[in-house]
Amino acid sequence: MKTRVITAIVALIIFVPLLVIGGTPLLILTLAMAVVAMGEILRMKHRFFVSAEALLSFVGVIVIALPKATWQNMPFNLNGSVIFYIIVFLLLLHTVLSRNHFNFDDAGTLALTIVYVGTGFHYFFQADSKGIATVMFGMLIVWITDSGAYMVGRAIGKNKLAPKISPNKTWEGSIGGSMVAIIVIPALFTIFHWLPDYNFIELLAFTAILSIAGQLGDLIESGFKRHYGVKDSGNILPGHGGILDRFDSMLIVMPMMAVLGILN
Incomplete structure (x- = not known):
């Protein structure tokens, strides 16, 4: 219980001021939490953090979590949806190149997790921006x-x-x-x-x-x-x-x- 209370106090000391400040400091924290959350899923699935699927997942969750304003004035009409599709394609391609060490179920799990985690933190940051x-x-x-x-x-x-x-x-x-x-x-x-x-x-x-x-x-x-x-x-x-x-x-x-x- 003591450890739980100390962790909560330290987290609030860091978290609450960043909520009040908002902007870039909070965005950095939000993206970091999204990456850690994605890593927790990879850990449950016993995937190395330096594997191709892990790196694609980390990029994907950041892309989805970023605010919409990030994609203004991007070349070639790039936006989060386009990049996410490219990442899903690469995950599917990886099922072929990995010779079934990474399969369709794995790709589906990671793609769904990217949406689940990335969307949640995207709207968390948007809520604070309001x-x-x-x-x-x-x-x-x-x-x-x-x-x-x-x-x-x-x-x-x-x-x-x-x-x-x-x-x-x-x-x-x-x-x-x-x-x-x-x-x-x-x-x-x-x-x-x-x-x-x-x-x-x-x-x-x-x-x-x-x-x-x-x-x-x-x-x-x-x-x-x-x-x-x-x-x-x-x-x-x-x-x-x-x-x-x-x-x-x-x-x-x-x-x-x-x-x-x-x-x-």
């Missing part, structure tokens, strides 16, 4: 839902939510966590006018949807950890696991904020 209140809206929903689910689940949780994927989660905890977020977040943001473009009812609806999306993100990451037989995605954050362990919910919540029009 203002600290916007990114904190998504992050607080995740944190409060998670804390509420833990407390309610510990108190009254009996019915398992997904026993084969995440045996400690319960329906009572899941519903309780979302209810706590739905009660706290819209009231907090309405009282302090932190997102003045939206009224209380809109914030209520957004919070409900994003709270559920965050929990699904948590289950998605638990699912592939169970598939690969690992407890944590990595060990870069002592006591907390890896980047995917800490950002699993946000990798779904931030793109969902874009779908809801909050990041437009």
